[in-house]
Amino acid sequence: QSNLAQRLAEDGPALCIHDVGLGAATNAVAAFTAARNLGELQRRKMHVVSLEVDLAPARLALGDAVGFPFWVPWQNVVRTVLEQGRWAEGLLSWELHVGNALETWTRRLPTADVVFFDPFSPAANPTMWTPAAFELLRAHCRDDGAGCQLFTYSASTRTVVSLLLGGFFVGHGVATHGKTTTVASTRRELLAQPLDAAWLMHWERSSARAPHGGVFDVVTEAAVRTHPQFR
DSSP: OOOHHHHHHHHHHHHHHHHEEETSHHHHHHHHHHHHHGGGGGOOOOEEEEEOOHHHHHHHHHTTTOOOOOGGGGHHHHHHHHHHSSEEETTEEEEEEEEEEEHHHSSSOOBBBEEEEEEEOOOTSGGSSSSSHHHHHHTBBSSSSSSOOOEOOOOOOHHHHHHHTOEEEEEEEOBBBBOOEEEHHHHHGGOOOOHHHHHHHHHHOOOOOOTSSSSOHHHHHHHHSSSSGOO
16 A cells, blocks of 8 residues: 555655564565566665564574565575665665664654554554654654655554654555554645544544553643644
């Protein structure tokens, strides 16, 4: 749903993806595979910025070619990134930042056109899903006419509230394996299915009206109701 191949086949400046939660590098490898499959049709450079606090999943996958067959063409690339923190070849490049993303976001990073937001769940990794975390992330997102889109697997009400309070516009994403996903953006017009009054009515009836890591109070209620998305 990021239309990555189409974007890379168009003329334009380098496209930057922030890969939040490298994990087993599934999202990053999928992006590089999509780009490489374009061959000579790729016209834009693509740069991936991965953030991860624990490299164990990537190292585990690196040693299991049978279990992660999509990795096979990229094993040497991943090994280089894990060992050296960066890799580049032709129109593709990759950099890795190891450590707490909340600290990484206080530093200067390339501006993101696309964000794959895939850290562990709010229950297991709560500080990554708060409005404050999304606000830090948004500061690294493109905010001009082109804007930036964020894709995440979580469609919970609390996640949506956190994104709204973090400064994003939010919409419904494409369902995968029967589960809905969420798309957020720095510009409302980039959302194919933006949340509307119907979502507000759902939120009003919900028992989970607070953001992750926060409480529901009059300040939270006012911030959601007066968000530019619903004006």
